[in-house]
Amino acid sequence: MDDLRLSLRLLRAYTVAVDCGSITGAAEVLNVAPSAVASAIDRVEAEFGATLLVRARARGITATPAGRALAARIKPLIETYSDVMQQGYALNQGLRGTLHVGYYAPIAPAFLPHILQNLGDDSHDLNFNVQECDNITAQSGLLDGTLDVAIFAGDELLAGVDTRPLMDLPPYVLAPEGHELSTKSKLGLSDLHNVPLVLLDLPVAGAYVRRLLRAAGVTPRIAATCTSVEMVRSLVGAGAGVAVLNMRPRTEQSYGGDLVQALPLIDGEPLHLVTGRAAGSPRRLVQVFQDQLHEWFAGPEARALITR
Incomplete structure (x- = not known):
């Protein structure tokens, strides 16, 4: 059974007619022809198979008890619809609501x-x-609507996701302060041969580092793997090894209180950081956020997060 055969426009015409007690009066309120109001009433009565309004030429129209009860049930639907439409229009008119951001x-x-x-x-x-x-x-969150916008690295893109580049992130070596590698005037991936490595073993990141080392002919001597950047930094600070990363935080101290240093590499392809959203026209909040994010990444503060 189709429960949506009566449009909200027809139902509203019916309730206005009940309130006005006149087809002509309802037509004036709705700014339509009286025949349109009469037709709407006919459609509503035909759908429910009941006489809801009594028409009297001299006295206009009078709702039956069932007709008044139905009008009372319809009015909250009309009000709810109006609220939903106003909220929908507001999506492109103001910064309100919840912004769902995912980040890799x-x-x-x-x-x-x-x-x-x-x-x-x-x-x-x-x-x-x-x-x-x-x-x-x-990216899956963008496509199923649980995320509005995402920040992620890597070139593996899903169909239906629109991306904008943020920044290329060259690799660097994270080492304990005073590590012997810091004495080299030019540090390359080949210098990591036989050096203990703490690997950030996340999707994309782990494969990326292994690919860099393989291309440089280096077989990594992996001392530890972990899935948290701060754990990588803490292990490096404690002396477990060095790590290959792409962005650095604003501090040179690990959670453990040890000092670490970022050493630029002369080789190694960068990771590509992008923002993504589902294809189509975004609501204004998403667009404003993306614009501000990209403006920030074009400035000096963003460049301070990479090591060259």
Whole structure:
């Protein structure tokens, strides 16, 4: 059974007629011809198989008890529809609601909070849901609507995701302060031969580092693997080995309190950091966030997060 055979336009014409007690009066309120109101009433009565309004030439129309009860049930539907439409129009008119952001960029805590806070400073009706995820999960979230926008690295893209490049991220070596590698005037991947390596073993990131080392002819001597950048930094700071990473936070101290240093590499292809969203026209909030994010990445603060 099709429960949507009566449009909201027909139902509204019916309720206005009940309130006005006149087809002509309802037509004036709705700015339509009286025949359109009469037709709407006929359609509603035919659908429910009942006489809902009594027409009297001299007295206009009078709702039956069933007709009044039905009108009372319809009015909240009309009001709810109006609220939904206003909220829908507001998507492109103001910064309000919840922005769902996914990120596969381990150093995102170094830049994302400030950008989100700047966005929220102008609106008390705005809040954020921020989720850490991997490359594919981030894109899947865009496609199924659980994420509005995502920041992720890598070239593996799903159909239906539109991306904009943020920055190329060259690799660097993270080492304990004073490590012997820091004495080299030019450090290359080949210098990591037989050096203990702490590997950030995440999708894309782990395969990326292994690919770099393989291309340089280096067989990694992996001392530890982990899935957290801060754990990598802490293990490096504690002396477990060195790591190959792409972005650095704003501090040279690990969670463990040890000092680490970023050493630029002269070789190795960069990772590509992008923003993505589902194809199609985004709501204004998503567009504004992406624009601010890209503006920030074009400035000096973003360049401070890479090592050259």
